[in-house]
Amino acid sequence: MSELSTEQSDPRYSQIDRLPTREIAELMNQADAAVPLAVAAVLPGISDAIDAIAARMAQGGRLLYVGAGTSGRLAVLDASECPPTFGTDPSLVQGVIAGGPDALTRSVEGAEDDSAAGAAAIAGLGVGDLDSVVGISASGRAPFVLGALGESAGRGALTVGVSCNAGAPLSAAAEHGIEVVVGPEVVTGSTRLKAGTAQKLVLNMISTISMIRLGRTYGNKMIEMSAMNSKLAGRAVRMVADITGTAPDAARAALEASDGQAKVAVVMLRHGLDAPAARARLEAHGERLGDALEQVSGA
Numbered sequence: 166m167s168e169l170s171t172e173q174s175d176p177r178y179s180q181i182d183r184l185p186t187r188e189i190a191e192l193m194n195q196a197d198a199a200v201p202l203a204v205a206a207v208l209p210g211i212s213d214a215i216d217a218i219a220a221r222m223a224q225g226g227r228l229l230y231v232g233a234g235t236s237g238r239l240a241v242l243d244a245s246e247c248p249p250t251f252g253t254d255p256s257l258v259q260g261v262i263a264g265g266p267d268a269l270t271r272s273v274e275g276a277e278d279d280s281a282a283g284a285a286a287i288a289g290l291g292v293g294d295l296d297s298v299v300g301i302s303a304s305g306r307a308p309f310v311l312g313a314l315g316e317s318a319g320r321g322a323l324t325v326g327v328s329c330n331a332g333a334p335l336s337a338a339a340e341h342g343i344e345v346v347v348g349p350e351v352v353t354g355s356t357r358l359k360a361g362t363a364q365k366l367v368l369n370m371i372s373t374i375s376m377i378r379l380g381r382t383y384g385n386k387m388i389e390m391s392a393m394n395s396k397l398a399g400r401a402v403r404m405v406a407d408i409t410g411t412a413p414d415a416a417r418a419a420l421e422a423s424d425g426q427a428k429v430a431v432v433m434l435r436h437g438l439d440a441p442a443a444r445a446r447l448e449a450h451g452e453r454l455g456d457a458l459e460q461v462s463g464a
Contacts, residue, residue, distance in 0.1 A: 169330050171303050171356050175349035193358075196351050200362045203345045214325045214341035215371055218297040219378035221323055222257075226295030228375065230260045231286070231313040233277030235357040236301040236364055237262030238269055243368040249397075251381040252389030258372060261286050263309040280312030287316040294321030299371065301364055302326075303356035305333020305344070314338045327367050329360040343367060380453040383408065383428075388454055392425045401427045409434040428454050 181189050204211075218228060230240030241260035247253045263282065264273030276282070292298060298317035300310040305328030314324045315338060326339030329347050336342025345367060347359040376382060381389045386408065392398040398420075405416035408431050419430035423440045432443035435458055450456040 169304055169306075170346060170348050171329050171350065171360050172354050173349040174353040175351070178351045178353075181351065193351050196359055197362060200345075200347055200359050201366065203347050204363060204366050207343055207345055210341060210343050211367060211370055214299075214343060215374045215378070217323055217341065218299075218325070218371065219375045221295050221297050222375060222379060224295050226293075226297060226323075227256065228258045228372070229287075229290065229292065229296060229298045229317075230258075230301060230368065231283065231298060231310055232261075232301035233263035233307045233309045234268075234272070235361045236303060236307070236310075237264075239361065239364050239368060240299075240301055241269060243365075243372050247372055247376070249391050249393060250387055250389075251376045252391055253376075253381070259290070261290070261313070263307070277307045277309045280308035280315075283309035283312030283314075284316035287313050287320070292317050292320050292322050296320075297323040297325065299325040299327060299368075300335055300339065301328075301368070302333075302335050303329045303360035303364070305330045305335040307335075310335060311338055325371075327364055329356065329363055380451070380455070383431075383454045388428045388431070390427065392420070392427070398425070401425065401430075405430045405434070428452075432457055 178192060181192065222228060230244055232240040241262055244258045244260035247258040248255050262268050264276030267273055268276060287298065298314060300314045302310045311334060314326065318324050324339040325341040325343065326335035327343045328335045329345050331344055331346050333344055336344055345363040347363050350356060350358045352358065386404050390397060392401040401420055402413050402416045405420060405427050406413050409416065411434050415434065416430065419433045420427065423429035423433060428447060429440055429443045431454060432438060432446055433440060438446065447457050
């Protein structure tokens with residue numbers, strides 16, 4: 166695997182064990198600064214993949230991430246943040262890691278080499294033609310991920326491959342191949358570093374922009390977020406007050422009447438409706454807050 170750029174050794178870092186801590190930190194920081202540029206180089210491909218994903222999700226499809234090791238942990242992380250951020254059902258965006266839940270906190274040896282397990286994971290989720298499956302692998306060669314994408318393609322799902330090497334098999338296996346080539350790591354082969362950062366940036370874009378396309382934000386506000394703690398409850402009050410131009414006390418009262426649903430509270434305050442009428446209005450406008458606010462009442 167010496168031809169993989171992520172596995173090569175960079176001579177700039179060959180003596181880092183002899184350097185002062187500050188110099189090592191500076192070298193790592195300089196290396197990390199190159200990652201956004203590598204992502205920027207493939208933005209057209211990322212954008213095309215997101216548009217294809219959002220189109221299927223708009224028809225009721227799911228977004229499924231599949232990875233092994235660091236890539237799998239990033240997959241589960243990004244998926245798990247969607248319900249609190251965008252108010253989605255946990256089944257809408259899911260992360261699958263080789264080796265199962267145990268692999269989130271410890272290495273499960275050999276799990277990434279099991280292509281049949283990757284295919285079985287997809288079959289077990291009942292993947293269909295409205296779903297989108299994003300395979301994530303720094304090397305672009307993880308058999309578990311390739312097996313998952315092969316099974317997904319056979320079921321008619323949209324397939325996307327995110328890797329950090331040029332000419333990756335994962336790209337050949339996917340309809341949308343995204344290769345963020347970040348080069349050798351500061352610690353040779355430790356793809357939790359630049360490669361992991363690159364994958365996290367791409368997954369941020371995929372989930373966030375898909376949710377924006379689906380109307381689960383209002384401007385740049387998390388209008389669908391779940392106010393599950395005091396910090397988020399305070400954020401919801403400020404958000405509703407800002408959108409509606411009302412006092413915090415009025416925003417808080419509307420949130421209480423709407424069971425903490427910020428979107429409903431906004432419609433209540435802007436149109437002078439009670440919670441059931443506000444919910445009905447949102448439903449009539451496809452749950453898109455902007456449409457519900459812009460339309461003339463009763464239209």
